[in-house]
Amino acid sequence: METLSQAITSTLSIPHSNNSSALVRSHGLSSLLLLRKPRSPANLSLISSRSSLTRASAVEHGSKSSASSIDLSDPDWKTKYEREFEERFSIPHITDVFPDAQAIRSTFCLKMRSPTEDFVGGYPSDEEWHGYINNNDRVLLKVISYSSPTSAGAECIDSDCSWVQQWIHRAGPREKIYFRPELVKAAIITCGGLCPGLNDVIRHIVITLEIYGVKNIVGIPFGYKGFSDKDLTEMPLSRKVVQNIHLSGGSLLGVSRGGPSVSEIVDSMEERGINMLFVLGGNGTHAGANAIHNECRKRKMKVAVVGVPKTIDNDILHMDKTFGFDTAVEEAQRAINSAYIEAHSAYHGIGIVKLMGRNSGFIAMQASLASGQVDICLIPEVPFNLHGPNGVLKHLKYLIETKGSAVICVAEGAGQNLLEKTNAKDASGNTILGDFGVHIQQETKKYFKEESMAVDVKYIDPTYMIRAVRANASDGILCTVLGQNAVHGAFAGYSGITVGIINTHYAYLPIPEVIAYPKSVDPNSRMWHRCLTSTGQPDFI
Numbered sequence: 097m098e099t100l101s102q103a104i105t106s107t108l109s110i111p112h113s114n115n116s117s118a119l120v121r122s123h124g125l126s127s128l129l130l131l132r133k134p135r136s137p138a139n140l141s142l143i144s145s146r147s148s149l150t151r152a153s154a155v156e157h158g159s160k161s162s163a164s165s166i167d168l169s170d171p172d173w174k175t176k177y178e179r180e181f182e183e184r185f186s187i188p189h190i191t192d193v194f195p196d197a198q199a200i201r202s203t204f205c206l207k208m209r210s211p212t213e214d215f216v217g218g219y220p221s222d223e224e225w226h227g228y229i230n231n232n233d234r235v236l237l238k239v240i241s242y243s244s245p246t247s248a249g250a251e252c253i254d255s256d257c258s259w260v261q262q263w264i265h266r267a268g269p270r271e272k273i274y275f276r277p278e279l280v281k282a283a284i285i286t287c288g289g290l291c292p293g294l295n296d297v298i299r300h301i302v303i304t305l306e307i308y309g310v311k312n313i314v315g316i317p318f319g320y321k322g323f324s325d326k327d328l329t330e331m332p333l334s335r336k337v338v339q340n341i342h343l344s345g346g347s348l349l350g351v352s353r354g355g356p357s358v359s360e361i362v363d364s365m366e367e368r369g370i371n372m373l374f375v376l377g378g379n380g381t382h383a384g385a386n387a388i389h390n391e392c393r394k395r396k397m398k399v400a401v402v403g404v405p406k407t408i409d410n411d412i413l414h415m416d417k418t419f420g421f422d423t424a425v426e427e428a429q430r431a432i433n434s435a436y437i438e439a440h441s442a443y444h445g446i447g448i449v450k451l452m453g454r455n456s457g458f459i460a461m462q463a464s465l466a467s468g469q470v471d472i473c474l475i476p477e478v479p480f481n482l483h484g485p486n487g488v489l490k491h492l493k494y495l496i497e498t499k500g501s502a503v504i505c506v507a508e509g510a511g512q513n514l515l516e517k518t519n520a521k522d523a524s525g526n527t528i529l530g531d532f533g534v535h536i537q538q539e540t541k542k543y544f545k546e547e548s549m550a551v552d553v554k555y556i557d558p559t560y561m562i563r564a565v566r567a568n569a570s571d572g573i574l575c576t577v578l579g580q581n582a583v584h585g586a587f588a589g590y591s592g593i594t595v596g597i598i599n600t601h602y603a604y605l606p607i608p609e610v611i612a613y614p615k616s617v618d619p620n621s622r623m624w625h626r627c628l629t630s631t632g633q634p635d636f637i
């Protein structure tokens with residue numbers, strides 16, 4: 097059969113993205129249409145670096161093609177695009193490798209089984225239970241039909257900005273399951289930095305596994321390192337163990353960066369007899385989870401590897417948000433409020449707050465917006481000058497002269513171009529950033545000294561306080577649903593997937609699609625503009 101690419105006459109290369117600033121990129125072909133409002137040069141450079149990142153990650157993580165190739169002059173292009181999209185977002189299943197794998201009726205039912213009951217005399221079932229998800233259920237990834245390329249946030253493929261169906265797989269319990277609960281050894285692992293809600297997710301994975309009838313559940317201590325470090329022993333988990341863990345922040349299992357190679361991890365899984373692995377972590381952890389999934393397939397191991405995205409940076413693609421983000425914003429607001437009180441109560445007070453956000457300024461933007469107390473918000477996605485006639489410091493002087501005090505909120509990744517590069521990496525290979533919070537504090541003091549103006553600068557770095565707190569109520573609920581759905585996905589036989597909330601519904605996505613590049617704040621978005629209207633800051637360029 098003729099492949100799509102063979103059928104193409106004029107080819108269009110379209111990096112896929114849900115981020116409105118990283119949309120369609122022209123490769124000089126007339127029929128490729130990039131239909132979007134004009135961008136600033138800085139934003140353009142962001143797009144091209146992000147696009148190349150997409151390709152690099154796709155190769156690195158062994159994903160399916162990350163670029164869509166369609167011919168817009170083909171009258172059938174929409175159907176082809178939709179078909180290609182469906183293929184890209186298809187989720188790997190155990191039957192891809194084991195076509196003869198036998199499914200059994202699900203043991204997940206409303207009618208509770210006693211936790212001590214064994215499967216003597218067959219599997220329990222509840223005829224009354226009708227809450228299963230059909231495998232063909234789908235969730236829409238894009239819910240706005242833009243009528244014009246000039247509509248705010250418009251994501252267009254053709255000149256009419258035609259709406260194209262982009263369906264992804266609905267999460268939830270299936271009627272048929274591919275693992276017998278008594279033969280399951282499930283492991284849970286938490287990697288990367290902390291995030292509010294990790295314990296809530298662990299708790300609900302364990303509880304749901306027990307409801308399916310799994311008795312052998314363990315936690316791998318301190319991230320991927322727990323697979324190789326002989327001094328670290330796995331932790332048996334049960335409802336009793338996890339009952340109250342959500343009442344405190346952090347991770348019951350511990351976290352770490354770096355660790356053993358993928359083949360060492362899979363060797364260890366084989367030795368331990370783990371056939372379900374739940375991986376809680378960010379983009380790095382998910383890259384690892386996908387590699388583990390691929391390695392298990394290569395070794396013909398019947399294993400389900402399921403991720404739950406964890407990052408307070410909120411930099412995972414396609415999702416409305418990741419768990420812990422709301423809590424982090426709420427907590428960050430408290431720090432901003434303290435900075436405001438300090439600044440407001442001092443003569444010419446300046447409060448500076450540094451928040452997390454390596455590549456993405458979501459926490460700084462949302463916390464600034466929520467607090468309404470920030471005068472200047474600086475994020476990695478938006479370039480700025482500190483000095484000069486349009487610089488941040490000049491504006492700060494104006495604020496002191498007119499208001500008497502000011503509050504600045506900076507994301508840790510902001511202004512990195514103004515700092516000396518170190519090329520240092522952490523154990524996971526993430527670049528260790530320069531401390532922009534300290535830098536802007538020093539530059540502020542220096543500037544006002546030169547201007548012979550007395551100012552009282554207070555610097556607050558609440559970084560670890562924000563991510564160490566326990567999840568708030570709405571994050572707690574999000575964690576519950578994500579944890580449950582992770583278990584449903586594994587029992588349904590899916591592997592190499594992750595679970596997320598998309599347009600308020602829960603869905604399974606293939607891992608490579610959510611980590612192709614970090615999601616970031618679109619400087620042209622209405623949300624960033626709302627933040628600017630709240631702070632009243634000018635462009636600092």
Ligand SMILES: Nc1ncnc2c1ncn2[C@@H]1O[C@H](COP(=O)(O)OP(=O)(O)O)[C@@H](O)[C@H]1O
Nearest residue numbers: 287288353354355377378379380381383384524
């Ligand atoms: N590309 C990758 N392939 C395999 N494992 C990775 C990759 N990137 C990171 N990891 C592993 O994932 C874990 C967490 O990664 P890290 O970047 O620190 O945090 P996060 O998952 O929150 O992004 C680390 O143990 C790291 O070794």
Ligand SMILES: O=P(O)(O)OC[C@H]1O[C@](O)(COP(=O)(O)O)[C@@H](O)[C@@H]1O
Nearest residue numbers: 288289290378407408409452453454
């Ligand atoms: O000091 P640590 O543990 O390396 O964590 C710092 C990093 O953690 C984060 O909050 C989240 O990063 P991860 O998603 O990789 O865990 C970053 O914003 C920050 O750079």
Ligand SMILES: [Mg+2]
Nearest residue numbers: 288378379380
């Ligand atoms: Mg990360």
